[in-house]
Amino acid sequence: MEKLTEKKLTKRDYLVVSSMLFGLFFGAGNLIFPLHLGQLAGANWVPATLGFLVTAVVLPLLSVLAVAAMHAEGVYDIGKPLGKWFAVLFMVLIHLTIGPLFGTPRTATVSFTTGVAPLLPKSMQTTGLLVFSALFFLAAFLLSYKEQHITSAIGKALNPVFLLLLFFLFFVGFSHPMGNAAGQATTAGYHTLGAGFFNGFLQGYNTMDALAGLAFGVTVVTAVRGLGLHRQSSVAKVTAKAGVLATSMIGLVYLFLIVLGAKSLANFKVSAEGGTAFNQLVTYYFGNAGHALLATLLTVTCLTTAVGLVAAFAQDFHKHFPVLSYVQWLALMSFASFLTANFGLATIISWSTPMLMFLYPFAMVLILLSVSGKWFNHDKTVYSFTVGFTTVPALLDMVSSFPPVVSQSAFGVACTNFEQSFLPFAAQGMAWVVPALVGLGLGLAVYKVRGRAAANATD
Template sequence: MLFGAGNLIFPVHLGQLAGKNWLLASSGFLISGVLIPLMSLLAISITRSNGIYDLAKPIGKRYALIFLILIHATLGPLFATPRTATVPFTIGFANHIPSHLQGIGLLIFSAVFFGIVYFLSATEAKITNLIGKILNPVFLIMLFVIFLLAFINPIGSSNTAVTAAYVHNSFTNGFLEGYNTMDCLAALAFGITVITAIKGLGIKKSKEVSIATAKSGFIGILGVALIYICLIWLGATSLNSFKLSSNGGTALAQIAHYYLGTIGDALLATLTTVTCLTTAMGLVVAFAQDFHREFPKISYKKFLAFNCFLSFIIANLGLDQIIAWSTPVLMLLYPLAISLVILGILSPLFKNDPIVYKVTTALTLIPALFDMINSTPDMLKNTQFMQAIVSFAEKYIPLFNLGFGWLMFSILGLVIGLIIHFVRSEKSLKTIED
């Protein structure tokens, strides 16, 4: 459910950016792209939540609703869903279309793509089961064939040039690159589906469900981690024959052609399109179901049509623009999501006391807003007002230059919240004894 368009392109791009420091960068990427999504599932299991809204509700119902809307908008029509069309187009078709016709090519491809997504999602066609159970594994097999050929006959050494940002901060930048997979947010959105599936196996007790989630999740993340490491290594070695690309989609297409030729191009284009189609259907259905549940006066199909149409419009901005504008949003949402996940896992320690949630989230939000501003595209960031805000943050917020301005604030909020909780608990206990 979590392995979609971004999981293919961002590891390859990371490898190209990190060069010979690819291994250190990959360790950061694996934490944010693999470990934290697993922790998200555990948080939903431990707190017995039915999804994002329930998990965030201790902070406040209004906050929980806003957070739910922001995450679904990010996973839905603003960023992740449009990406499901632009990634297969970039990987499978863009290289075969003249540059002056790529705009119209993307327009036609995305229109057909989201037309199919809407039709299959509205009719709940069972073809999705066929696609998910047969073609997705075929796609993974194709990836492993490329990996095998790459190990037997590498494009070159992984000891390649390092971009400026990865000379000294490979780990932290690799961690931040993992945000682009959006898997922490997706795990929060899809988590209840996973938990329900585990309960369907006959595992009912909360503790046993959490243990089963951890065990099965650990096996799953090992597989995903292996794919990521191979893709990152491929990206690093590809610099021996190809230039640094603006996104991992172009690089992956070049690598596939290098090893599999024209047949590989056709196979990659077909399988990437189909697998991204299933990802898109999962995203639009989850969006429509959740929003219809929260706003029942608007029908499921209307939410579905709205999502598909807006995703089609935004897809035609192109992959590079989608990535550029999604980054500041992810820099805001990810610290809030990570802190919420950690609070959910630790909740038995403080009996799910809302004060711990509220203090931690409030202090996390402040630097996260500064991180968002610092990550905006240059056309906004270079304005005098934005520069003044960034300069203030650089001066007064620890680790801000690394993109981790939220970390110390979040820890401080957790400590303060726990102190308040235990002081209150102690006073309540004394009152009862008296």
């Protein structure tokens, strides 16, 4: 009866879910990091773009497909093949990283620093951030208060406003280009094709979208079921289709932003970070009125991401730690994010990088294992060997990327020297790749041998 009565979604329903996914993924970092990458890469923007798209588009798409393939409802289910303790630990680390410690506070600080702060005198910066972040997270709390309304809030309302403003900027930027991207200088890390690709690959970590894609699983599943679907296969199919459409659009936006960043070098020097680059770009084309447009654009897109992050946090934590209700977890998450946001953007970025260098290898490994798991029945041995061999290099990458107080200490220098002496690709920040492949090979070998032994025992 369930199959007979289940609703058939229209194209409009698919567009709404895709729009929601776009809004959840596309936040502060998705605007500023590709623009800054374009400035860093200059004429070598093509290989840098390809590397960036791997971790900022392909990997988030695979995270959505992993959720669909595993019939998962959250990041917990992605880690579950390794046992409940690992799944809970992985879920908590992911949510803390993209949640109250780094990701969610960044949505408020980026929109304030690059959009609102230029409109305020320096003496009002601290108070301005306090007031802005309080109102920002109050709005995020109210928009995500009713779980079933998240689709409408993001997919039908906030996201279209953001897209209109963004594509208006693209139209002006490409119809009146600052210069030719191919003729611009490149910075030290982007002189060669290989270096450009690997640096673009690592820059994609900063978007946090692969981690967010796993965490958003519960939000997406809840929204899809709210459209009238109940069977796991139907929910997975809709999630996968919407994910392809949403990430394809995101990739197109990234391409435009990177090219604009490269073209901007004809008029500006390479900025310290993408927020400054975005401010320069908008000011160049729109003058003082550009600041108002920038503030609106950043606030809208950051708010859509904040809504998804606080909702996913509250949904997952209420499910696994039901001592608090969804609304109580939501309030706690919003308040904690408000507090962290007031440490400022620079502090948040400097301390988020090490955690991303640690978590991203695990996320990539688990996403790929989830997508391909049907070929080895999601065997725990394969997962254990692969994740186990990934752990040490991921820890070393984390230590090496800490601020100088840690990375330049005797312990930090010793870890960096050991890593670069014995692990391939350590200099590119990807020391985990070869160990993970070795672990995968060993895990698959054990799985095959054990399978043959079981088959022989039954003969």
